[in-house]
Amino acid sequence: MPKTIVIPVTLDTKGEETKYIKDEIERKGHNTIVIDVGVLGEPLIKADITREEVAQAGGSSLRELVEAAEKGADRTEGTNVMISGVQKIVEELHSAGKLDGIISLGGSTGAALGTSAMSVLPIGIPKLMVSTGFELQFVGHKDIAMMQTPADILGLNSVMRKTLACAAGAIVGMVEAEVRGPIKPLVGITALGVTTPAVMRIKPLLEERGYDLIAFHTDTQVLDELVQEGRISGIIDLTTFEVMIPLTYHLPEELAEGRLRPAGEKGLPQVIVPGGLDMLILTGTKETVPPEYKDRVLHVHGPDRVLARTTKEEVGKAARILAERANRATGPVAIVIPLRGFSAVDQEGQHFYDPEADGAFAQVVKGIVKEGVEIVEVDAHINDDEFAKRVVDTYDRITAR
Amino acid sequence: MPKTIVIPVTLDTKGEETKYIKDEIERKGHNTIVIDVGVLGEPLIKADITREEVAQAGGSSLRELVEAAEKGADRTEGTNVMISGVQKIVEELHSAGKLDGIISLGGSTGAALGTSAMSVLPIGIPKLMVSTGFELQFVGHKDIAMMQTPADILGLNSVMRKTLACAAGAIVGMVEAEVRGPIKPLVGITALGVTTPAVMRIKPLLEERGYDLIAFHTDTQVLDELVQEGRISGIIDLTTFEVMIPLTYHLPEELAEGRLRPAGEKGLPQVIVPGGLDMLILTGTKETVPPEYKDRVLHVHGPDRVLARTTKEEVGKAARILAERANRATGPVAIVIPLRGFSAVDQEGQHFYDPEADGAFAQVVKGIVKEGVEIVEVDAHINDDEFAKRVVDTYDRITAR
Known part of the structure; x- marks a missing residue:
């Protein structure tokens, strides 16, 4: 034609x-x-x-x-x-x-x-x-x-x-071009290198249950657009670290609050995970880290990337914003929390290991979320098999509601 | 197939x-x-x-x-x-x-x-x-x-x-993809915004004579490559300003001397023109011009481009390099000089009008070029009809040699 x-x-x-x-x-x-x-x-x-x-x-x-x-x-x-x-x-x-x-x-x-x-x-x-x-x-x-x-x-x-x-x-x-292959419901997932192992574990589990996964690094603009166009059936917001950027750089909080807002407005099922909330990603080297982050635990991630450990207060602020997003959502929402760490670098024995700071997340969301927003605490690290399984179980369960 | x-x-x-x-x-x-x-x-x-x-x-x-x-x-x-x-x-x-x-x-x-x-x-x-x-x-x-x-x-x-x-x-x-259209000998021409009017005048004249023109802004890497591959039949190096960059930034002169060298080695007909030798292109604004150029005549060319007038000495150095390139070439070469200016901004009445500095070009090349390298002086500006005509006449004549 x-x-x-x-x-x-x-x-x-x-x-x-x-x-x-x-x-x-x-x-x-x-x-x-x-x-x-x-x-x-x-x-x-x-x-x-x-x-x-x-x-x-x-x-x-x-x-x-x-x-x-x-x-x-x-x-x-x-x-x-x-x-x-x-x-x-x-x-x-x-x-x-x-x-x-x-x-x-x-x-x-x-x-x-x-x-x-x-x-x-x-x-x-x-x-x-x-x-x-x-x-x-x-x-x-x-x-x-x-x-x-x-x-x-x-x-x-x-x-x-x-x-x-x-x-x-x-x-x-x-x-x-003709598109071949089965059309399955599409689950949007957010990733960073430090949470990619979790994505790789979640992928086959979702596929077993009849979903396809579509992954986005850092930027969620395209995901929002696909949601607006009605092409996404649900969200696993596994790596919410973007929320940290306005909070730590003192940008307007609306920027953080706007994250994946269309999914909530459209009533899509959403699983929210505090992936990457242990870190702030800085461009440059240890020498060029801005003064306000100099005294933090730092981790060189590449020739031009330094990670700074986030504080308990910052994790708490992020938790508040994500909990409020969950409250506003018109569809089913669950917050799934890996109790043993939010990224590859805050696992026990790693640079950013800080259970107290990470712990602020569960504490704050519990105080804010309204009835109906499920909170699932998993005694595992974000990149563990057990955690992947619980995320997919939760996604499947809230989707069936 | x-x-x-x-x-x-x-x-x-x-x-x-x-x-x-x-x-x-x-x-x-x-x-x-x-x-x-x-x-x-x-x-x-x-x-x-x-x-x-x-x-x-x-x-x-x-x-x-x-x-x-x-x-x-x-x-x-x-x-x-x-x-x-x-x-x-x-x-x-x-x-x-x-x-x-x-x-x-x-x-x-x-x-x-x-x-x-x-x-x-x-x-x-x-x-x-x-x-x-x-x-x-x-x-x-x-x-x-x-x-x-x-x-x-x-x-x-x-x-x-x-x-x-x-x-x-x-x-x-x-x-x-199938390529349609006549395959005509391809003449490589170099251009800048300030010499594009000349290119537009030369184009139909070359086409009348059975050539196709291929134009390159600033960078001559691709042109060199096409020459190496045997896909270019001759060169009108109308805008030699690239030669200025190493000279004014004190880079090794080989960089300037290497310009379009493959054309000379392959014995392609070449017409060399001092287009753009009146200027040095600086990135930035008048405020960010490096100290050594601060006292020159400057011309703001765009939001992020400032032109600095080149000196008589610099024009002379460029002339020497281009004359030596002409001497080394194994094919027919002519140097065609527009006596009334080298670019849209050094015409009479313009910021960079400086017949004395421009004049160094003819003076130096005449003292250096060997017998057989034709020098054509045209009492016109580079962007004048008359100049375009003389360039194409010259190209045609040396090609027939």
């Missing part, structure tokens, strides 16, 4: 290359929608959605943008209008079922425009940016693929024809 | 995902060669080229690597052996016509291994790295495409199956 591939580009500078990609895609039996996001110059080929329409969707008019540019306005102002406009149009095309994939090409302004357009699309929709150089901020947390061109995008030649043919082939291959 | 796609991966951790990609590629009618680059753990699927073979190609043995790791050796040592090994194997497969594309997947160690393997392949061979995070150093200057996974590569689930199917589709689409 033919698919539709959307191509947002600045047609005043990238007309020839866009036509090459468009023709290749169509030659393979798919449809294209070319969106012109240029402001100045003349479009070199005809757009399906014109720059006038993009400017209008962005809340301005092309004439206004051109006049402002002629009066010496900062180029970014016009770019921002076109970004809002193309984002709106791309969202509409996707909602209307008229977008199966997106490809863009350009230099740094073109890449900003192209990847902004991509960023509004759900994870899993094929997205390919072809650019003269990689800039990390354009990729963000989404599944945007980037292809670096060997030379400037400045007309066709034997080298660039090959690159553009590969890019067209890649996006076509992506939209034609 | 079926193609062969090579898959270097650490099979101890990425077996399941590799099998998924391999099966998808084969289902589309292509062949795969899986290379195991893991060191520890057990391979989860069978490799076509084993870790033992990779370690051996890397000048060690797997047993040595494992023993060293068990004795607590730094992980990077083993990784480096596997990198050398996989690079050698990948080069051999390519030379033997057994590699049409390459795909790899992994976290940061896996991405280092995968992209190292890719980096030995010529430009134009499809290369796709699937990784949990982008790290710029892995991309380098090559045409490596990167696809970010939304979640950890830690087993299959509905989200990751989609990502892996897209990745397999992309590499298949890339190896199946």
Whole structure:
């Protein structure tokens, strides 16, 4: 079945290359929608959605943008209008079922425009940016693929024809991709290197019970997004250490309180574990540790990572925030606590072993959680078999409620 | 015709995902060669080229690597052996016509291994790295495409199956890409924003004469590589400003002397122009300009770019280096000099207008170049129509020699 591939580009500078990609895609039996996001110059080929329409969707008019540019306005102002406009149009095309994939090409302004357009699309929709150089901020947390061109995008030649043919082939291959394999309920789990052994133990146990596991290191933005899209059936928030960052860096507590909030609002089953609450992750070496952490127990984790032991007070604060999140949740929640340590480095005999500080967690949550929030204390370390088993049992039990 | 796609991966951790990609590629009618680059753990699927073979190609043995790791050796040592090994194997497969594309997947160690393997392949061979995070150093200057996974590569689930199917589709689409359009002799040209108007004027003139133009900003590594591979028919080194960097930053002069050296050694026709020799590009703002440039004429070029006017002495030094390069070249060479300025900012009336400093260029080259190196002085600015015409005339004339 033919698919539709959307191509947002600045047609005043990238007309020839866009036509090459468009023709290749169509030659393979798919449809294209070319969106012109240029402001100045003349479009070199005809757009399906014109720059006038993009400017209008962005809340301005092309004439206004051109006049402002002629009066010496900062180029970014016009770019921002076109970004809002193309984002709106791309969202509409996707909602209307008229977008199966997106490809863009350009230099740094073109890449900003192209990847902004991509960023509004759900994870899993094929997205390919072809650019003269990689800039990390354009990729963000989404599944945007980037292809670096060997030379400037400045007309066709034997080298660039090959690159553009590969890019067209890649996006076509992506939209034609068929997903094989069983679709099972997806349990989101959070991890760090220091809790990965626990994840590896939980994985087969969950699979035995008919779930698939999807793991996220450190960052939970994508997980939140998948929850919003209804693609996650439940959460094992095994590694809640992110909650520590605002607390120890004196950032607004809302940052910690916002963690995985959508799961609670959607009523997904949640198992919350104090994984990694024994540590704060600092960038740098022992010598560069900020003064306020200098006197703590420190642990060098890699050439550019030092861990600082968290205090009893900090663990308690984190416990309060997680307990309140549990109270607010509209679905079933359990807090499962490994009594013998929260990460690979606070096990008995390790640098961060500190039962008193860790103990604050159970103490605080017990005082705060409302009836119905189950608390399971396990006399094991987070990375022990026994703990994995209890987490999965608990998840399964609250899910059945 | 079926193609062969090579898959270097650490099979101890990425077996399941590799099998998924391999099966998808084969289902589309292509062949795969899986290379195991893991060191520890057990391979989860069978490799076509084993870790033992990779370690051996890397000048060690797997047993040595494992023993060293068990004795607590730094992980990077083993990784480096596997990198050398996989690079050698990948080069051999390519030379033997057994590699049409390459795909790899992994976290940061896996991405280092995968992209190292890719980096030995010529430009134009499809290369796709699937990784949990982008790290710029892995991309380098090559045409490596990167696809970010939304979640950890830690087993299959509905989200990751989609990502892996897209990745397999992309590499298949890339190896199946057919290049359309005429194959014309390719003239490499160097550019900066401040000389791009000249490139835009030269482009149609070259095309009229049956050439295709390929442009490079700032960096000439890829151009050198294309020259080495015999894919470039001649050079218009329009923007030689790179020569300035070692001279003004007191780096070894060989860096400047090495610029586009392969073109001279291969005997390609070369037109050399002092484009951009009026400036040194500094990162930062006027406030952060290093003390030695503080007293120069400065020009703010963007939020993070300040240009400093080069001195007569520096222009003269650059002239000497370029003249010596011309003398060493085994092919026809001409030096074409725009007498009214070397970039958009040293034209009469602009900040960097300085005929005396610019004048050093012609003066020095005339005293150095040997007979046979043509010097063409044009009473025009580099971005003028007249100059573009003279550059193309000169290129055409020396090529016909």
